[in-house]
Amino acid sequence: MADKKKDESVEVKSSGKLKWIILILIVLLLLAAGGGAAYYFLIYQSDDQAEEAGDGSEGAAAQRAEAIEQAPLIYHQLEGFTVNITAPGPARFLRVKMTVVTRDEAVVAALDKHTPMIRNDLLSLLASQEFATVNTPEGKDALREALKQSLISILTKAGEPAGVDEVLFTDFVMQ
Template sequence: MAKKPTPAQTEKKDTEPKKGLNTKLILLIVGVVFVLVAGGGAAYYFLVMAPAAHTEPAEGSETTDGHATEDTHAVKTDHPIEQVPVIYHAFKPLTVNIAASGPVRFLRINITVVTRTAAVVAALEKHLPRIQNDLLTQLSGQSYAVVNTQEGKNSLRESLKKMLNDILTKSREPADIQDILFTELLMQ
């Protein structure tokens, strides 16, 4: 007959696997904590310490090699980021008769002006009657064959940008229009 294990032998068998399991669990927890600490340290370095390393001394101060700096940039970056937000100003849609060289006779266009100066938006509103008049005049001279091409649209965009900047300049207003966007362009 087989001998029954004694209670001391049974306890010994039960504690051995638990001890190995506890060691593995502790090593796993230590590994996870190490990865989290290393990731946090790397994030701190790249977000806090690295930008500080790219700053240059102010004008007239000395660098670490004892030479005076000539540049006045506070932060040196490879990709300059504009700090002023973009402002979009949409005009009401305009419908004009265009040069009829076929079945297309009407052009409906929605224009949005892109600027970074709030004073430009106020000036556009102030001189809106003059702007609408010049827009209608310029758009009515367009033809379907020209406006229907990508080059024609780009050319129209540039000529409208120049026209709006000229109106604002002649009115002694800030003329900082960066781009013209067509949010609707329909010909029929």
């Protein structure tokens, strides 16, 4: 009988220790799951968002381009240009005032910043025009496109945003 009590007390002690071990394992598993969840939501997802943004290059550029496409038009008036037309014809002078159409404020700032370079290149382009060509609607359209491409080229060379949508003539006189 004494042996039975001894066996029961040993079983009670070992089952008490077993309950504590199981309880500790459950608590450790819960802590590990909570830590894993915290890592996933705080660290892992922020890394995914940084990769989606391209660490400030591709993703940010795409977001900026999308925002610019939805922005309202900005009209920026350039100073007037008066040039001698060197090609033979009835007109000897060409006076042009133009407005640059963009959706990006940074382009307007870049146009103001690089005005001397822009004026130099556009004066050369305008002076090389022929009266017979520029006197037609198609010639004016071609000149507007050439001016637009010239502006884009100048801004790109300067490392500035070059989002020029259109070049509009506000004054066009040949004498």
